Every structure is written in C-alpha cells, then in structure tokens.
Amino acid sequence: MLEIKHxxxxxxxxxxDVQAEVLRRLNARIWKPGDLLPNEAELAAEFGCARSTVNRxxxxxxxxxxxxxxxxxxxxxxxxxxxxxxxxxxVIKVQIEQQGLAYGYxxxxxxxxxPPKNIRxxxxxxxxxxxxxxxxxxxxxxRAYVLENRWIDVxxxxxxxxxxxxxxxxxxxxxxNVPFSGGDIALTAIHANEDESxxxxxDTHVALFSAERRTRDAIGATITYxxxxxxxxxxxxxxx
Amino acid sequence: MLEIKHxxxxxxxxxxDVQAEVLRRLNARIWKPGDLLPNEAELAAEFGCARSTVNRxxxxxxxxxxxxxxxxxxxxxxxxxxxxxxxxxxVIKVQIEQQGLAYGYxxxxxxxxxPPKNIRxxxxxxxxxxxxxxxxxxxxxxRAYVLENRWIDVxxxxxxxxxxxxxxxxxxxxxxNVPFSGGDIALTAIHANEDESxxxxxDTHVALFSAERRTRDAIGATITYxxxxxxxxxxxxxxx
DNA sequence: GAGTGGTCTAGACCACCCT
DNA sequence: GGGTGGTCTAGACCACTCC
Numbered sequence: 139m140l141e142i143k144h145x146x147x148x149x150x151x152x153x154x155d156v157q158a159e160v161l162r163r164l165n166a167r168i169w170k171p172g173d174l175l176p177n178e179a180e181l182a183a184e185f186g187c188a189r190s191t192v193n194r195x196x197x198x199x200x201x202x203x204x205x206x207x208x209x210x211x212x213x214x215x216x217x218x219x220x221x222x223x224x225x226x227x228x229v230i231k232v233q234i235e236q237q238g239l240a241y242g243y244x245x246x247x248x249x250x251x252x253p254p255k256n257i258r259x260x261x262x263x264x265x266x267x268x269x270x271x272x273x274x275x276x277x278x279x280x281r282a283y284v285l286e287n288r289w290i291d292v293x294x295x296x297x298x299x300x301x302x303x304x305x306x307x308x309x310x311x312x313x314x315n316v317p318f319s320g321g322d323i324a325l326t327a328i329h330a331n332e333d334e335s336x337x338x339x340x341d342t343h344v345a346l347f348s349a350e351r352r353t354r355d356a357i358g359a360t361i362t363y364x365x366x367x368x369x370x371x372x373x374x375x376x377x378x
Numbered sequence: 379m380l381e382i383k384h385x386x387x388x389x390x391x392x393x394x395d396v397q398a399e400v401l402r403r404l405n406a407r408i409w410k411p412g413d414l415l416p417n418e419a420e421l422a423a424e425f426g427c428a429r430s431t432v433n434r435x436x437x438x439x440x441x442x443x444x445x446x447x448x449x450x451x452x453x454x455x456x457x458x459x460x461x462x463x464x465x466x467x468x469v470i471k472v473q474i475e476q477q478g479l480a481y482g483y484x485x486x487x488x489x490x491x492x493p494p495k496n497i498r499x500x501x502x503x504x505x506x507x508x509x510x511x512x513x514x515x516x517x518x519x520x521r522a523y524v525l526e527n528r529w530i531d532v533x534x535x536x537x538x539x540x541x542x543x544x545x546x547x548x549x550x551x552x553x554x555n556v557p558f559s560g561g562d563i564a565l566t567a568i569h570a571n572e573d574e575s576x577x578x579x580x581d582t583h584v585a586l587f588s589a590e591r592r593t594r595d596a597i598g599a600t601i602t603y604x605x606x607x608x609x610x611x612x613x614x615x616x617x618x
Numbered sequence: 619g620a621g622t623g624g625t626c627t628a629g630a631c632c633a634c635c636c637t
Numbered sequence: 638g639g640g641t642g643g644t645c646t647a648g649a650c651c652a653c654t655c656c
Contacts, residue, residue, distance in 0.1 A: 152644070165557045165596070177622065188646045193623075203466070204558065209653040210622045219558060220466035226443070227461040313458060317405040318444060323463060325614040327567035327585040345585035347567040356405070374565040392625065414637095417641065428627045433642075450635040450641045 150185045156195035159185070164204060164215060175205070175213040225376040227323075227351075230286075230309050230366075234278045242277035243307050246337065253289055260352060261289065261360040270298055272308045275337055281369070282338045288364040295361055308364070312353070316361060321353040325374070328367070338369045347372045390425045396435035399425070404444060404455060415445070415453040465616040467563075467591075470526075470549050470606075474518045482517035483547050486577065493529055500592060501529065501600040510538055512548045515577055521609070522578045528604040535601055548604070552593070556601060561593040565614070568607070578609045587612045 150156060163169050175181070178196065182189040200207045203222050207213045234241045251271045258265065270290040276283045288308045290298045301311055328348045335342040349366045390396060403409050415421070418436065422429040436453055439445045443462050447453045474481045491511045498505065510530040516523045528548045530538045541551055568588045575582040589606045 179622095188648095189623095190625090190647090191645065193625090194644090196623090207623065208655090209624070210620085210655055211653090212622060218469060218472065218553065220468050221553075221558070222464060222466055223563060224462060224464045227463060229458055229460075232458060232460075314411075318401070318442075318459070321618045323616040323618065325565060325587070325616070326612065327587040329585050343583075345567040345569050347565070372566065376563040376565075378561045378563065419641095428629095429642095430628090430644090431626065433644090434625090436642090447642065448635075449633065449643070450639085451637095452641060 150187065153191045153194040153198070156181075156185055156187065156192055157198055160195060160199060161204075164199075169215050171215050171217040173215045175215070177212060221378060223376050223378050229313050230276045230284060230307065234276065234283060237278070239278040240280070242280060243305070244275045244277070245303050246273040246275060248272045248303055257289055257363060260350070261291065261363045263291070263360070267291075267293075272303050274303065274307055276307065276309075283369055284372075285334060285337045285367045286364060287367070288362060290362045291360060294355060294359045308362075312362060316353075316355075319353055319355050319361065321351060323352075324350045326350070330367075334367050338367065340370050344370050346370060347374065349374070390427065393431045393434040393438070396421075396425055396427065396432055397438055400435060400439060401444075404439075409455050411455050411457040413455045415455070417452060461618060463616050463618050469553050470516045470524060470547065474516065474523060477518070479518040480520070482520060483545070484515045484517070485543050486513040486515060488512045488543055497529055497603060500590070501531065501603045503531070503600070507531075507533075512543050514543065514547050516547065516549075523609055524612075525574060525577045525607045526604060527607070528602060530602045531600060534595060534599045548602075552602060556593075556595075559593055559595050559601065561591060563592075564590045566590070570607075574607050578607065580610050584610050586610060587614065589614070 150159060169175055175196075176184070178189045178192045181192045185192065196205060196207065196213055199205045200213070204216055204219050205213050206216050228236070231241045231243070249271055250268045252266065253261070253263070253269050253271070258267075261269075263269075270292055272286070272288045272290070274286045274288075276286065286307060286309060290308065292299050295312075295316055297315055298311075301308075301315075303311065326348050328346050330338065330340055330342050330344045330346050332342055334340075334346060335344065338346070340346075347368045349368075350364065351366070352363050353361045355361050390399060409415055415436075416424070418429045418432045421432045425432065436445060436447065440447045440453070443459050444456055445453050446456050468476070471481045471483070489511055490508045492506065493501070493503070493509050493511070498507075501509075503509075510532055512526070512528045512530070514526045514528075516526065526547060526549055530548065532539050535552075535556055537555055538551075541548075541555075543551065566588050568586050570578065570580055570582050570584045570586050572582055574580075574586065575584065578586070580586075587608045589608075590604065591606070592603050593601045595601050
C-alpha cells in the first residue's frame with residue numbers, strides 16, 4: 139500500500155519523497171481525477187531533482203493504478219481507480235508453520251484417471267487423456283486443514299511420473315520442481331460432498347471455502363489443476 | 379538455420395532483455411535456488427549494458443519474489459518462491475457492466491446503529507459508538523448479485539452523513555469521495571441467514587461466498603467495514 | 619511535427635550488512 | 638572494512654501518439 143507523508147518541497151530528497159508529495163496532492167484533490175499533471179521536466183524543476191527521479195516516482199504510482207501515463211499524452215489522474223490487492227500464495231506447509239502450528243501431510247490416493255468433463259474443460263484437454271490424480275490432506279496440529287485434489291498433465295511435467303508424493307505434497311513438489319509460470323485462481327463457496335466431509339471431519343453440506351488454481355507453463359500449456367478445499371471456518375485474508 | 383548459441387549477448391538491448399535472460403537462466407536452473415548471482419557490475423559487463431539496466435531488471439524479478447537482494451549480501455535465488463497474485467477490486471457497478479449485464483441497485487435500509495460486538499471488534503471501536511449502517515442490494519440483469527452490508531464511521535467520513543445512498547451505492551460513493559487508503563480483506567464461505575436468503579432469493583443455509591473489507595484512512599482509523607455476500611454460485615477469479 | 623514519457627548511459631555517492 | 642545493492646544526476650536518444 140502507498141503511504142502518504144506530509145512534507146514541504148525543501149525536504150524532497152529521493153523518489154520516495156516525490157512519490158509522497160504527489161500522493162499528498164492527489165489526496166488533497168490539488169490534482170483532481172481527470173486532471174493532467176505537469177510534465178516530468180516541470181516537476182523535476184519544482185522538486186529540485188532529476189527527471190528520472192520524478193519518473194520513478196510517477197511510475198510507481200501509475201503501477202498502483204492511480205495515474206495513467208502516456209507518451210505525448212502526459213500523466214493523468216485516473217478517474218475510477220480500482221483498488222489493487224496483491225497477495226502471496228505460500229506453500230501450504232509454510233502457511234501452516236507460519237501460524238506456529240505443526241504441519242502434517244497424508245497422501246490419500248495417487249492414480250491415473252481420465253478426468254471428468256468439468257476438469258477436462260478447465261484444463262483445456264482433449265477427451266481420453268489420462269492424468270495423474272493425487273488427493274491428499276494437509277493438517278495443522280493434527281487437525282484437517284485443507285484437502286488437495288490435484289490433476290497433473292505428465293506430458294507437460296514428465297518428472298511427476300516418478301514422484302510418489304508419499305512424504306512431499308504435490309503442492310510443495312511442484313513449487314520446487316516446476317519453474318515460474320502463469321495461471322489463474324477461482325475462489326468459491328461450496329457444500330461439502332461426502333468425500334470432503336469425511337476428509338475434513340465435518341457434516342455434508344457444510345459451507346466450505348474452495349480455491350481452484352490452474353497453472354500454465356511458459357508456452358501456455360496447462361501443467362496442473364488443483365482444487366483446495368479448506369476446513370470449515372477458514373478465512374483467507376489479504377492486505378491491501 | 380538452427381544454431382545453439384553459446385550465448386550471444388549481442389541481442390541484449392534493454393532491461394526487458396536482461397530480465398528475460400535472467401529468467402531463462404533461473405528456469406534452466408543455471409542459477410539454482412539458493413545460489414548467489416554475479417553482482418550487478420559483472421552482469422552489466424557480461425550483457426554489455428550499464429549497471430542501472432541490470433539493476434532495473436533484477437529489481438523487477440525480485441519484486442515478483444523470485445530473487446532476494448541485499449546490500450552487501452548480493453542477489454540470491456529464492457528457494458520457495460511464493461506465487462504472487464495481484465487482482466483489481468473494481469467498483470461493483472463496473473464489475474457487472476463489464477460482463478455486459480444491466481446493473482441495478484436498491485437501498486434496503488439506512489440507519490444509525492450501535493454495531494454488534496463482532497463488527498465493533500473488527501473496526502476497533504469503543505463500545506457505545508453509533509455508526510451509519512447501510513444495507514443494499516446490487517443486481518445484474520434484474521437478478522440479485524451481491525448484498526452489501528456496510529458500516530461507516532462518520533466521525534472519520536463526515537460527508538457520509540448527508541449522503542442518502544438512494545441512487546448511488548456506498549460502494550461507489552466511497553470510491554469517489556474518500557481518497558485511496560489501506561485496509562484488508564477476508565474471504566470466507568458462509569451459510570445464508572434469513573436476511574441473506576431473502577435478499578439473494580435462495581434457501582437458508584445455502585453456501586455463499588463472502589468478502590469482508592476493512593478500509594482505513596492515512597492515519598490508520600477505520601473508515602468503513604463492509605461485508606459483501608454474493609449470490610449462490612459466485613466465483614471470484616484472479617489472474618496470476 | 620512536436621511534445622511527452624520510456625529508457626539507457628556513465629559516473630557518483632551512500633546505506634547497509636557481513637561468507 | 639569493504640563489497641554489495643539503492644539511488645541520484647545530467648544528458649541523450651527514441652517511441653509513441655496527439656494535434
């Protein structure tokens with residue numbers, strides 16, 4: 139999140155100060171939504187710093203979505219700035235241990251299956267392909283924490299063929315063995331089905347928090363699709 | 379013709395090329411998790427560019443969480459890189475209209491209340507304080523989309539006293555009238571209570587997706603707390 | 619065509635932290 | 638102490654795009 143400091147121009151010393159001062163002016167509506175800011179050279183002169191310092195400051199604010207910058211068009215105050223939230227998705231093991239709880243892991247099953255239609259569609263796969271399906275449970279202080287139901291396309295990740303996932307979860311294994319890649323997440327509320335109620339030790343139909351994640355490699359092939367179903371009462375928190 | 383170049387750095391032109399090359403090496407495990415990279419000056423010499431260009435590239439990768447950079451300590455490959463996700467939180471009206479649906483809004487009630495204990499705790503307020511409570515419904519193509527239950531501390535946002543929220547939702551009003559600020563979000567799965575089932579036209583106990591947001595001003599005072607309860611089946615999606 | 623931001627360079631100084 | 642990244646400067650060229 140961006141912080142706003144109060145200061146006068148004589149104390150401007152570094153791009154963070156420029157950032158703070160610009161934010162202050164946006165905040166105070168000195169520059170209103172839709173307004174055009176002075177250009178970088180003018181601001182540099184006003185603040186008594188180099189243009190590149192102003193550039194860095196304005197870029198950082200534009201990255202937050204508050205300014206819109208265009209060559210030739212100048213820098214404008216965005217009218218309806220979306221709030222932007224960034225959050226980390228830690229490895230489940232780390233997430234649990236950060237809370238000071240004892241992490242545990244249990245493999246439920248590992249098998250080759252033709253994925254059901256809905257999974258196939260999400261992974262954009264042809265019919266008939268078999269995938270590695272791994273179901274496992276992560277526990278915190280011996281209590282069910284999250285159920286991991288993962289589908290891996292081994293034609294994209296051949297190394298997964300030999301991983302047995304008996305002591306290391308697919309979650310952790312993939313982070314270590316598959317490089318940086320893109321994807322998307324979908325968060326929903328679901329009703330516990332029978333499998334989930336057994337694994338998570340709750341009644342069926344209880345409301346559960348579910349996170350589905352699709353991970354793609356550098357050329358866009360779907361590596362893995364996972365549904366994480368959390369134990370009742372789970373809260374996913376994000377700082378803005 | 380196909381050629382495996384040893385490393386033709388003559389093609390490196392701007393910081394994006396440096397970034398790409400470094401990512402390639404991380405990907406190819408040329409620099410493995412935990413490894414120390416050459417320092418910026420050495421990389422600059424290798425790539426034939428200025429140190430600041432290397433700096434920019436490495437910073438961008440560090441921002442993604444893949445590298446850990448320290449003065450004196452150098453640049454290291456992070457062992458368990460957290461996946462970082464950034465998502466926009468659009469104004470609900472915009473979110474609905476972006477899907478090509480007709481946005482509608484209905485104020486359910488607007489009243490002064492002493493907030494229940496759980497709300498008071500979330501907002502870190504003293505007992506006895508009255509807040510402006512606004513309940514409203516956002517619809518998409520005439521169908522219930524999300525129920526907004528908002529608490530506003532008018533001692534922090536005096537202007538809210540005179541807003542009637544009859545045609546403009548608190549969600550939209552606040553974005554336009556209160557400057558950007560920090561806060562946090564909690565996402566959960568809940569069971570529909572009676573109010574929610576009526577407003578969202580579903581049975582009680584149905585699993586619903588809930589997003590609670592706390593918004594603070596520049597000095598840390600809680601401006602507003604809102605719970606958004608979405609109609610059954612809602613999916614919140616995030617790109618990585 | 620011209621004005622804007624985007625970026626690069628070379629050099630410099632500094633803050634931080636320590637295999 | 639000394640090496641590292643963090644940042645600033647001044648100048649330069651370029652890409653984009655608005656008029």
